[in-house]
Structures are given as C-alpha cells and as structure tokens.
Amino acid sequence: LAKQAKGKHYTIATDTTFAPFEFREGGKLVGIDMDIVNAVAKSQGFDIDIQSLGFNAALQALSSNQANAVIAGMSITDERKQIYDFSDPYFQSGVQMAVAKNDTSITKYADLKGKTVTAKTGSEGESYAKSVAGKYGFTVKSVDQSATMYEMVKSGNAAAVFDDYPVLAYGISQNNGLKAVTPKVPEGSYGFAVNKGKNPELLAAFNVGLKELRDSGQYDKILTRYLGNNA
Template sequence: MKLINYKWRQLILSLSCLLLIIGCTNLYPTSNQDIKLLKVATDPTFIPFEIQTASGKLEGFDIDLMNALAKVVGFAIQFESLPFDGMISTLEAKRVDAAISGITITAERLKTIAFSRPYFKAGLAIAVRENNHNIKNFNTLQGKKIAVQIGSTGADFAKTIPNAKISTFNSGPEFFQDLLNGNVDAVVSDAFATLYAIKNGKLKGIKVVADLLTQEYYGIATPKDSPHLKKINKAIASMLSNGTYKQIYQKWFNAEPPQLPES
C-alpha cells in the first residue's frame, strides 16, 4: 500500500512539473514561436515604388517586395511614412528597423547605415518640358535652374553641374509641378519613377531626355549591425531564384528584370 502511494505521489509530482513547464512556455514563448514585428520607414510619394491610395493603403513595387520578403522570413511589417530626407537619421537613431524607398546604395551612406544586397537597378535621368529642345544631355544643364529632391542622389549629382541654380523639394510631385510652371528648367531624378509617371498620364507635358546620367542600385537600408540583415539578404536571394521577384517586377514595369549583383 505504501509503495503504491509513493508511486502515485511521484506521478502527481511529475505531472505538476510538466504543467508548470507548459504554463511557463505559454507565458514566455520562445523566439521561434514569436512573429517579429519589423518597423519599416517609407516615403509614400515615390511612385511607383511607394503609393498611398485615397483610403490610406500603401501600394507599390517596394511595398509588394517588402510584404513578400516578410512572408519568407516570418516578419510582420509595420510601415511608417517618413519624408525621404529624414530616413538616414531615423535609421542612425534606430527608431525603425529598416527603410525602403528607392534608397541608393552609396559609399557615403554606408559610413553610417547598412544596406541589403541590391534589389533594384536604377539611374538618374533629366526631365524637361516637352517644348524644351535646348536641354539634351549633361553638358546642356550648365547654368540652368535644376530641381531635385532633398537628400537624394539627384541632389548630390546636381552639385556637379557647373553654375547650376539648384532648387530643393520634399517630393517628386512638388518639383515636377515647379517644372511645369516654368520655375525651373529641368529636374534630375530617378528615371523609373519619372518614366512611370509619364506613361500613366500623371506628368503631361514632361519628357525624359538623353540616356541615364548614372547607374545606381537600391538596397533595403538598416541600422548598422542590424540583427535582421542576414535574413533580409537570404529572403531577397530566395525571391530572385524562385520567381517571386520577377512577378513583382513585371507587375509594376511590364518588363524583364535585369541581373542584380550580390553586393
């Protein structure tokens, strides 16, 4: 009888420990059970990479790419709208986990933040009014009034134009409107965003001239030493190999995506 009671006491004690372990596991889930919330900054004025609809919903190439990436690595994305010129400082302060908004990978930016492997091949272009036949290339920009976006590589490039009078703006719609109003002679900005806007009838009276001024690559920006960067890079590689990237690219640009370098 004593032996049986002893065995029951042992069984009850074992079950109690098991229930305690299960309870603690539910209270404090393991990292594998958690879905990591990733705060991602983006500028919704950079069409077609970021678009904010009338209802407030975010759409665009970058948005689709980031949402697809989140599914691969098991992240939940929380987008935060920021003006483009505030993204680098926000990343430096680690107030967001990442930023995606056509951010060109440059040596200067790499001094203070980190980038994923390139996810888009881009470049700068010159946009002028349709009736302008004088501006045809870089050399003919000398001494002209040039509009650029604050903090962009277009703004950096414009500084190399001899005697140019540079006007800075917070977003594309603002500097294109200034161009249409005749307040500036040309805009130096992302070629894909400009061509997309012209194609979709949102920039009537504007044309792109000459070849691309530069060749650039966009990356997903993160703070230095980000714990998420390795997963982000693996997800981009996976989407490039399994056709997901191609589907997103063709949806927004109706063309075959170019080859992208690993770094």
C-alpha cells in the same frame, strides 16, 4: 542569423511617393518596395509597420533609431555604406534629367546656364545635380517630395528635375507631362538599409527572403505587376 528575426516587430520607413516603388493607390501604400518587403516579412516570419515619411525623413528616422530599416528606392553608395548596412541589391538604377514635355530649349546640361533645377533633398539626384551645377552654371533647389519637383518643372519654376531614371520613365509612361532628355548616369542599385551594425538579423532575413523571391519567380511577378512589359 536570419532566423533570429522570426517573431520580431520592425518599423520600416519609406518615401511618400516614389512610383513605381512606393505610392498610394486607393489610399493604400503599394509598389515594388512594398510588395518585396511585405513578401519577405511574411516568408521570414517577422512583423512590420511601414511608415511613409518621405525620403530624407526616412533616412533621419533610421539614423535616430526611430525606424529599424529603410526601403525607399534607396541607392547603395560608398558614402552611405559608412553609416548604413545594405542588403543585396534588388533593382538597378541611376540618375537622369527630365524637362517639361513641350520644352525644346533644354536638351543638355549646358542649356541650364543661369537656370534653376530641382531635386529631392538627400537624394542621389540632388548630389549628382550639385556635382555638375558649377561646371554648367545652374542652381539646384532641393525639395522633399517628388510631386513638388514635378510641379515645379511643369509650372516653369524649375527648368529641369534630376531624379532616378526608372521613376522618371514610369511617370512619363503615365503622361506626367515630362520627358527625359539626357543620358542615364549609372549610380548603382537599390538596397534595403539598416543602421551600421544594428539589426543584423533583419538584414540577413531580408537577404534570405529576397533570394527566395528571386528563386521562386515571385520577384519577377512583382516587377511585371508594376512595370508590365518594361520589367
């Protein structure tokens, strides 16, 4: 089945900025997801056109068949499995809450009472924040872009952000002005997604290519390139 992807052309949608998985460096789209999908396309002999749309827009492009697949630090969840088929997992992740670096007033969810937090539209961070918002008495304001979320927290327009912990950790290590304050909530792993029942050969080729990357040590090299010793 994987061989049927050979020679084909696919459109792959992704997030705009979700470092270290996808982000711009000197105008070029780089990151763990980009390196993986480019390496797999090369080894499995198919062409890709990557569209950097934003997370929610990428999912919508996939659902409306404007894209053949999504790779965007996308968590494999039971709910999403109803409408998408996922590859083998390629990175363990989950949600965590972060606040402004100099904020000492918020160390737990209960400190958010009456406050507004931010999260990305359509993300697991958003669904987790919404799932505990009622219990702790806070409001969730969703936005489309990671950069907007982080600006809101730094400017005091949001008390906290709910995002994936590997992404928070990466940003914090780059001095983005935030700090993570609550325990990680395990939410599973990232996968490459196609529409349910669509492009099964692409999914199969991705899995073959991913396994080859792992077996050859190339996968570890990609992680080390972006995460250094934290990989």
